[in-house]
Amino acid sequence: MITLKNRVLALLKLFHAIKDENLHWRTANQDQQAQLKHRRVLAEKTLEAELKKKSVQLTHDITLLRTKNETELAMFKTRCKQDIKDYKQYLAALDQLKRSIQASYTHLPEAVAFTIHHHAKHLLNQMWEAEDFENKMHHEIQLINFMTTVHEDARLHLESASTEKLPERTLGLIQRK
Amino acid sequence: MGTIPIRAIKKPVAILIVRIALLLLLAAFAVLTSADLLLWLAIPGLPGLMTQLGLATLLSAFALLLITGLLLIGKLIVTACLDYFSTRQRLQRRLLFSQAKQEQFKQLFYFKKVQINYFNEVKRKRLLMANNRQQLQALSHAIDKDLLMIKPQLSKTTYLKLQQENTRYRNQQDIEALLTLQQKIATLV
Numbered sequence: 001m002i003t004l005k006n007r008v009l010a011l012l013k014l015f016h017a018i019k020d021e022n023l024h025w026r027t028a029n030q031d032q033q034a035q036l037k038h039r040r041v042l043a044e045k046t047l048e049a050e051l052k053k054k055s056v057q058l059t060h061d062i063t064l065l066r067t068k069n070e071t072e073l074a075m076f077k078t079r080c081k082q083d084i085k086d087y088k089q090y091l092a093a094l095d096q097l098k099r100s101i102q103a104s105y106t107h108l109p110e111a112v113a114f115t116i117h118h119h120a121k122h123l124l125n126q127m128w129e130a131e132d133f134e135n136k137m138h139h140e141i142q143l144i145n146f147m148t149t150v151h152e153d154a155r156l157h158l159e160s161a162s163t164e165k166l167p168e169r170t171l172g173l174i175q176r177k
Numbered sequence: 178m179g180t181i182p183i184r185a186i187k188k189p190v191a192i193l194i195v196r197i198a199l200l201l202l203l204a205a206f207a208v209l210t211s212a213d214l215l216l217w218l219a220i221p222g223l224p225g226l227m228t229q230l231g232l233a234t235l236l237s238a239f240a241l242l243l244i245t246g247l248l249l250i251g252k253l254i255v256t257a258c259l260d261y262f263s264t265r266q267r268l269q270r271r272l273l274f275s276q277a278k279q280e281q282f283k284q285l286f287y288f289k290k291v292q293i294n295y296f297n298e299v300k301r302k303r304l305l306m307a308n309n310r311q312q313l314q315a316l317s318h319a320i321d322k323d324l325l326m327i328k329p330q331l332s333k334t335t336y337l338k339l340q341q342e343n344t345r346y347r348n349q350q351d352i353e354a355l356l357t358l359q360q361k362i363a364t365l366v
Contacts, residue, residue, distance in 0.1 A: 044265060047265060048264050048265050048268060051265065051268035051269060051272055052268055054272055055268060055271050055272050055275060058272065058275040058276065058279065059275060061279065062275060062278060062279050062282065065279060065282055065283070066282060069282060069285075069286040072286070073286065073289055073290070073293070076290060076293060077293055080293055080294070080297040083297065083301075084297060084300050084301060084304070087301055087304060088304060091304060091305075091308050095308075109319075109359070109363070110315065110316055110318075110319030110320070110359070111316065111319070111356055111359040111360070111363075114312060114315070114316045114356070115356070117312060118312070118352065121305075121308070121309075125305070128301070
């Protein structure tokens with residue numbers, strides 16, 4: 001019975017010793033704990049301030065982006081409209097080209113005039129659909145060359161410098177393709 | 178600094194409640210065992226009372242545990258809610274929202290550009306088609322004229338057939354066929 005009592009007492013002592021240890025540790029580290037807490041609160045506050053700043057900056061950026069996008073879109077729209085206008089003018093120029101060659105060569109078959117016009121249109125479309133600038137320029141030069149040749153043929157025929165019945169140089173250009 | 182004492186109190190309270198519940202549980206077992214002992218000793222009346230007491234203690238222990246659990250869950254929920262509505266979380270959410278909005282604007286810009294390009298291309302194609310149709314009409318008209326000129330030299334069926342071909346190719350917008358037809362008529366003369 002006594003040994004049991006002793007054991008219980010020893011156990012109680014151990015328990016109290018653990019509690020004491022715990023209490024000592026707490027008192028020893030209280031300052032440090034408080035400091036840690038304080039630092040954590042400070043860090044949180046800094047983070048909040050930073051987030052706020054970032055948010056404001058982002059809102060500003062969004063406004064800028066919006067205005068920039070709007071202006072760019074408006075410019076793009078105008079450019080597209082201008083493109084369509086240019087295309088229309090090109091088509092009109094090609095029609096004019098056909099009329100002028102028909103006026104010079106009065107007995108020119110409609111099929112030949114049509115082929116010349118069709119070829120010019122094909123060149124124009126190639127130029128329009130070219131992806132990069134270099135290609136575009138290449139096709140543009142081709143188109144301009146072709147148009148100049150047609151006009152030259154018409155002019156020479158009108159001035160009776162040539163006795164050919166057909167615009168041979170233009171047809172040669174078409175056949176070379 | 179103010180949060181330290183609250184936590185220091187709160188944690189032992191939970192431990193205390195659990196401890197009480199466990200003590201109640203042990204007490205219930207002790208009472209039930211004693212009731213068994215009394216029954217064995219054949220003392221009348223008392224064992225029933227003891228059993229009831231033991232059961233009540235056992236039940237209260239479980240009830241206490243349950244209530245503690247519920248309270249802890251409630252506390253967790255409240256903490257989560259407070260954290261959700263805290264300034265930091267709110268700011269973070271707002272930042273994310275702004276970022277998403279920015280991304281959305283960028284995408285919208287790209288798609289608007291694509292849309293404008295598409296409509297532009299459609300307009301251009303329409304212009305081209307109109308021009309093609311006009312030119313084909315002119316060619317077909319010329320073929321008609323040629324046909325009329327050589328009409329006396331052709332049989333009626335051939336003339337009608339050629340005329341029909343002309344109309345059909347014009348309607349189909351078949352350039353190659355119209356050109357070959359023109360050549361065919363030219364060779365017929």
